[in-house]
Amino acid sequence: MLATCIRALPDEGCGLLLGTVDGVVADVVASRNVAASAKVYEIDPKVLLQTFRRADDEGLEVMGVFHSHTHSPAYPSATDIRQAPDPDWHYVLISLAAIPTDLRSYSIVEGIVLEELVQVEGVTGPLPDD
Amino acid sequence: MSALLRIPTVLRPAMGGESAISVEGSTIGAILDDVTNRFPAVKGQLLNDDGTLHRFLNVYVNDDDVRYLGGVETPVNDTDEITLLPAVAGGAW
Numbered sequence: 561m562l563a564t565c566i567r568a569l570p571d572e573g574c575g576l577l578l579g580t581v582d583g584v585v586a587d588v589v590a591s592r593n594v595a596a597s598a599k600v601y602e603i604d605p606k607v608l609l610q611t612f613r614r615a616d617d618e619g620l621e622v623m624g625v626f627h628s629h630t631h632s633p634a635y636p637s638a639t640d641i642r643q644a645p646d647p648d649w650h651y652v653l654i655s656l657a658a659i660p661t662d663l664r665s666y667s668i669v670e671g672i673v674l675e676e677l678v679q680v681e682g683v684t685g686p687l688p689d690d
Numbered sequence: 691m692s693a694l695l696r697i698p699t700v701l702r703p704a705m706g707g708e709s710a711i712s713v714e715g716s717t718i719g720a721i722l723d724d725v726t727n728r729f730p731a732v733k734g735q736l737l738n739d740d741g742t743l744h745r746f747l748n749v750y751v752n753d754d755d756v757r758y759l760g761g762v763e764t765p766v767n768d769t770d771e772i773t774l775l776p777a778v779a780g781g782a783w
Contacts, residue, residue: 599782600781632782637781639782645700
């Protein structure tokens with residue numbers, strides 16, 4: 561789920577959860593965010609149909625959905641609440657507001673390792689207009 | 691013309707409890723009119739007031755999303771399988 565959402569950046573990432581009614585996830589099905597937005601998501605209707613058919617074929621249930629909030633907490637927004645499609649589903653939220661990373665750069669010359677200063681530019685600022 | 695309509699779990703309580711029903715109509719629009727006449731409680735979840743498909747309803751004829759066919763004008767044959775699935779959408783905004 562995390563990999564799907566990171567790959568979707570700068571847009572929200574999303575996908576479906578296949579499993580059992582008692583909450584055991586058997587598989588995660590990544591989807592393209594057809595809204596193509598950093599503010600909203602929509603599961604690809606084709607993936608939705610394929611996943612429901614697969615659930616029928618394999619004796620599973622489509623038990624929920626995951627999606628990311630690129631800059632806000634992992635909690636359902638008013639939009640998430642209003643548009644929640646199924647009261648029996650599980651709604652997984654992933655916040656990418658503060659991804660823990662440890663990115664460093666080094667020179668390596670004749671076995672000598674020296675750390676270099678890394679300055680990241682151009683990744684902060686307002687969300688793009690949709 | 692009688693096709694098979696597959697009903698999503700969330701709509702079954704208001705549509706007789708079945709997972710699939712036979713429906714009448716030669717187009718998606720006619721079929722949804724048949725459905726909403728039989729189950730008036732679901733009308734607002736299927737159609738807009740102007741008769742177009744609800745924004746957050748996916749309708750498929752066999753493997754095809756009717757948005758890419760003819761919308762409510764999409765023709766339906768009696769061997770076709772129509773699937774309704776609520777859109778899955780949301781977001782931080």
